Amino acid sequence: MAPGSILFSEGDEAEGVFEVVSGTLRLYKVLIDGRRQIIGFVSGGQLLGLAAQRQYLCTAEAVTPLTLRRYQRPAFERRIDEEPGLARRLLTAVSNELRMAQDQMVLLGRKSASEKVASFLLSLAAHEDGEHDDHVDLPMGRGDIADYLGLTVETVSRTFTRLKSDGLIALPTPASVEILDLEQLADLAAGVGDDDGWNRKGGRW
Template identity: 40%
Template sequence: MAFAFNRSMDGSPKAGELFAESFPHFEGLIVPFEAGQEVVGEGDPTESYYLVMRGMFRAVKFTRDGRRQVFAFYVPGDICGLEPDAIHKLTIEAVDGAAMAILPRAACRARMNDDPRLNAALFDGATRALTLSIDHMMMIGRSSAEERLAWFLTMLSERSGEPCALALDLAMQRQDIADYLGLTIETVSRTFTLFRDRGFLRLPRKRRVEIVRPDALARLAAADRDAVDPLGLAPDAMELAAAV
């Protein structure tokens, strides 16, 4: 499972909370990682699950010619490494100074048999992760640079753990964002500048984003070409932006 999850919409316990609650029974370790350090690599055996305790991690894959695709970002409470096969298909690495709880799969499965709440939370989280993966694929395949970045910021706001969070401190670099959205770093930087100039957000520091017009970003994130253009671009300009 490439995409992480840690939100529960109905108030029931989240999977990450239940794993943390049962952590002493897992015989696991909490391991610190430095920025860029690998937790598990593509091709490694799938022996454990991983619970983010602090900081941010990313799931990446490299092509044979060295290009990188970022598939997911993991924040505290997220569980990753849920791939069903015998080996990992993705590499998980730290974005910043972070910590991960490494939980042996056998102990986790035994605990799941004893706690139906954990099974329910994992199923709920998996369905939400699937929805996020579909949204991500749609953004990569059909949306403009403006729509992709608006979706990314809206998604981060929703996953922040605070309702309608309007101030985001981005742990990832612009290159990470570009590799996640299928854009160049230059396009990401230009789009941030465009959003700032249009009054959608403020950028007091390079990785600090203060969302001023969440409604406009939400409309862009919805990728509704029939809606009124929140950027105020002419139709020809919209077509040009969509082609970026």
């Protein structure tokens, strides 16, 4: 699939389940006034389309060139019964979706712009074992990040610049981030700082 292609739309009949082989999709809902709220990003190895109500609950759109495996729902449901390993993987996928939904509720409702961007970068860098990569690819643009975090594009750009100026990250390209100070970035994401922008270790965010 080419970037910008719609895999499925909110409200469509959920006829298939998809596995992302390579590439990234954005998942979003359109509000009554036409605004877009991105609710997540899905990349290689992840499943999507697991709609319990037989309708897709959001729209899935390709961010980058995309390769997928499609499973017809009846065949996929039979595989769940026949393959214990698939059932465990499905449980993991559903658990991850629930965790992401809970994280985003906190992200949108309680965090400052700096805390939101720091949390977003850490989520992209995180591994299941708790380790983090130093390098983060950003296939999505600043507009996508803004719509996910509930910010303006200008605020996202200023926050990236601020994190770079304060030595927490480097920006080798617009589509990549190097995490230079994981501990400070994690502190910022957790809100360990004063209201005036100074962290409790004496450095500035």
